Amino acid sequence: MLQLLIYIPKVTPRVKYIFNFIFREVLNCDFELTSIAEDFIQSSAPKMSYADAPLGEELFFASVSLLTQHQIAPIKIGETVFGHQKVPFAVTNGTLPFDVFAASFYFLSRYEEYLPFEADEHQRFPAALSLQHKLDLLKFPVIDGWALILKNILLKRFPALVFGKRKFTFIPTIDIDRAFYFRSHGLLKNTARFLQAAVKLNAEKIASILRTGLGQNDPFDTYQYLAEIHQQYRLKPIFFFLLAKHGHEMFDQNINPENEAFKRLIAQVAKEAQIGLHPSYASNIETKKIHEELLTLQQLTNKRIDQSRQHFLKIQFPQTYLQLIKAGIHHDYSMGYSSHLGFRAGTCTPFFWYDLQLEKQTHLKLHPFAVMDVTLQQYLRLTPEQANQTIDQLLSSVKLVNGTFYSLWHNEALSETGRWKGWKAVYEELLKNSLT
Incomplete structure (x- = not known):
């Protein structure tokens, strides 16, 4: 079985995580990461690189620095347009106009939720503060969609590359x-509810309490x-x-x-x-x-x-x-x-x-x-x-x-x-x- 070879100058835990997710979990494609440029150049396998610049004529995806970092800090995120989408982590001179791997990692890791934010009344991160909401990407599983675009790009260059199939x-x-x-709340509580419903002339609630009291369904x-x-x-x-x-x-x-x-x-x-x-x-x-x-x-x-x-x-x-x-x-x-x-x-x-x-x-x-x-x-x-x-x-x-x-x-x-x-x-x- 053909294996995709991917050159990345520095293979970090973040790199391993997001490449595993996209290629193995979503695309069911076998791959190998290498940071040895000479081995990559000499290989005749289907290959792509993810770096600042290409090594040669290979399929090249331009990177930002997010996946090589080891800290959690606010990031200035450039935006661009890709098809009908606004996308984050804009890059130039790559196969795609944005760093699909950094964008996917940012969303999947919930990076922004580790940063300071103004929580809602339940101390939760508000959806309206998310980058997906800002870019109008929240209602679509964008990482899965981007992965399929990657698959099509790779298959166009390497028709023999094998991808497994998923089922909905x-x-x-x-x-x-x-x-x-009503059930299990006892006579006292249900009596109070009955009286409250009677005062408000809530016939539906009165009927429900009576039915439940007679052993019918809650x-x-x-x-x-x-x-x-x-x-x-x-x-x-x-x-x-x-x-x-x-x-x-x-x-x-x-x-x-x-x-x-x-x-x-x-x-x-x-x-x-x-x-x-x-x-x-x-x-x-x-x-x-x-x-x-x-x-x-x-x-x-x-x-x-x-x-x-x-x-x-x-x-x-x-x-x-x-x-x-x-x-x-x-x-x-x-x-x-x-x-x-x-x-x-x-x-x-x-x-x-x-x-x-x-x-x-x-x-x-x-x-x-x-x-x-x-x-x-x-x-x-x-x-x-x-x-x-x-x-x-x-x-x-x-x-x-x-x-x-x-x-x-x-x-x-x-x-x-x-x-x-x-x-x-x-x-x-x-x-x-x-x-x-």
């Missing part, structure tokens, strides 16, 4: 922030529906459970994990689907909580749990990921924004987290999601019809590059109550379109 994959994920609305109890529809489309979902015993009063509102109905629910879901931890809002400050919550979930499921998604998508670099690694988490699904749709890391391909402070690739794999129900309904204020169109555009962008589409939904968004009336159909449309 769809993985639905469900966050269980509040397992039930509006947030959408688990049987989820099991059936995922089975219908032959999908393998992942459920993330919030297990905060004494969490943040306002933001950790799930049922106590010692509640019998909640324990039965988790055990049942674990028989049919993959389970992950939804580390509580409070766990970002009280780090021992992740260990406690993970242990509780493992005891309830009788399974080793090594996947998670941060509650409120709270990620702080590098602390959050270091905590997850320490707790024994190997897969995290938090890579996305609450307020904006799209691809926070510029890709729809799962990738290993690169720790910029230690300058090394870790074994924590990040699975980036593209769309969340709350973003569509609460932040963007879309109607169900508008949401369908928006999701379809995101789906199409991932299908175009044969990537992986992760969706983030909540059990309550399928309840057909309150603000979520009409949204069950949106989820069903998403599942149907993922297969066409």
Whole structure:
């Protein structure tokens, strides 16, 4: 099998990381890096160089200094136009008008999130501050798209070079922030809710409380529906459970994990689907909580749990990921924004987290999601019809590059109550379109 030879004057950890991701993870192409100019010049293999200047007549990609540096500091990023896109890290005299490898590393490593920024009310990095948002690149998995352009350039020069094929994959994920609305909250709390609803003449809420009291389904109890529809489309979902015993009063509102109905629910879901931890809002400050919550979930499921998604998508670099690694988490699904749709890391391909402070690739794999129900309904204020169109555009962008589409939904968004009336159909449309 032909192997691509790549000349780079200085092979650093950053270089190895991004070239591995683009060529092996996205393009399935075998390659070898060399910093020995003489060996490169004499080789008859398919070859390209990534440097300040070409060595000869080879396929040449001009570089900026980002991948040879070992510090985290503000960078002056030149911009240019490539096709219909504004792109960062402009260069001259190369095959491409921008440094595709530096741009990809900048997005994938979340470099800008290590720099000082003005956080939102939950101490998160705001999507509006991202370089992708500024360049209008957020809604497309640009790294995957750029990789395919690289593939076409290489194949034009070296038709015999071998690239593996990828298949589009769809993985639905469900966050269980509040397992039930009325059930398991006891007579006192539900009586207070009943009286409050009666004062406001909220007939729908009164009926829900009465139905639940009579043993009928809680509006947030959408688990049987989820099991059936995922089975219908032959999908393998992942459920993330919030297990905060004494969490943040306002933001950790799930049922106590010692509640019998909640324990039965988790055990049942674990028989049919993959389970992950939804580390509580409070766990970002009280780090021992992740260990406690993970242990509780493992005891309830009788399974080793090594996947998670941060509650409120709270990620702080590098602390959050270091905590997850320490707790024994190997897969995290938090890579996305609450307020904006799209691809926070510029890709729809799962990738290993690169720790910029230690300058090394870790074994924590990040699975980036593209769309969340709350973003569509609460932040963007879309109607169900508008949401369908928006999701379809995101789906199409991932299908175009044969990537992986992760969706983030909540059990309550399928309840057909309150603000979520009409949204069950949106989820069903998403599942149907993922297969066409």
